[in-house]
Amino acid sequence: MTEAQKPADLSAVIGELEKIVEEKPNNVMARHHLGLIYRQAGRIDEAIAQLEKAIELDNQSMESMINLGAIFFDRGDTDRALELNQQALAISPDMAEAHVNIGLIRQHRGEVDKAVACYSKAVQIDPKLITAWINLTSAYTMLEQDDKAVDAARQAVTLEPDSAMARNNLAVALYFKGDFAESQRNMEKAKELGYSVDPRFVEALKTKLA
Structure with a gap:
């Protein structure tokens, strides 16, 4: 579908x-x-x-648990979303998608260190899971761990060079690291791929390059 x-x-x-x-x-x-x-x-x-x-x-229907958890997350019921993803993990501890979802819930709650641990576990299980690298980039940026944010963003772009979100995240990570020229190149690529770049970021980058 x-x-x-x-x-x-x-x-x-x-x-x-x-x-x-x-x-x-x-x-x-x-x-x-x-x-x-x-x-x-x-x-x-x-x-x-x-x-x-x-x-x-x-009661072993993990995919139903994951999808139901996504609905509750969208509704703002992070407790129920967390419960369902943990239920899925209890059945299959190596379910990378559930680790990502729990990380997203933790990040949403402001528990960014715990989110990083979840995303890191996900990429350990499945190094090609781009959503984990994208979310890891965001979490490291929030923690002001700029080198790690750039590394995670580069992994995402390597996996999917035409991912608009991965390009935008790399642009943001590079901005905070101080590499404004490469940040701009990735920002322009993100826009070319259809990403709606935050106008405030565009202006901030323009100021740095002036």
Whole structure:
């Protein structure tokens, strides 16, 4: 399922999955996917209900836990989001995505050192997980550990040279490290890739280069 799907396409898929769930109410995967599609369609309460039912039917359904946690995080319920990701980790301690999600929750709560530990664990498990490197860059920048922020950002850009967010994060990290020329090059690349660069950052960088 893609973000670009049209509402009409979603309605058709929802109809198909609802029929499967009606005929086979214990079908965990159908409920899981129906929950994902409901979320994509903006039917959040129904998405929660389906994902919770999937977990009730299969208490090892880690993907349902992760996706349900994302919904609660979006709603601002970080306690429930944390609980669900920890539940997934209890089943599979090497689930890198869950470590990233917990890191994001910790960072959101201002527990940046704990967030760094979570992201670091994630990249140890999966060195190619770009979201972990991107978030690690942000956390190191918040901690004013500029060399580490630049290193993490470079890892992200190496993995995905055309990631607009990775380019922007590298530009910011380089700015704080004092490398304004390279910061500008990466900022321009981020803009070229479609990233909406903060105008305040653009002005700050312009001042440094003047």
